[in-house]
Amino acid sequence: MNTVYIFAILLVLGILFAFGVRRLRMVGISLLTVVALACAYVWLGHLHIP
Incomplete structure (x- = not known):
């Protein structure tokens, strides 16, 4: 899988959890945070995805 x-x-x-389900809002926010940090690392060139 790519x-x-x-x-x-x-x-x-993350978007669905953050805006859809009230109980899973913190899970959605943490997912979005993880994705944002990973994208920042990729854009800065520290993490190379094949």
């Missing part, structure tokens, strides 16, 4: 698809799925799940 890494880009994994990031996309995490991003969609």
Whole structure:
């Protein structure tokens, strides 16, 4: 499975959890935070995705 698809799925799940389900809001916010940090590392060149 491609890494880009994994990031996309995490991003969609984070958005759905953050704005959809009240009980899972913290889970969604943490997912979005993890995705944002990973994207920042990729853009800065510290993490190279094949």
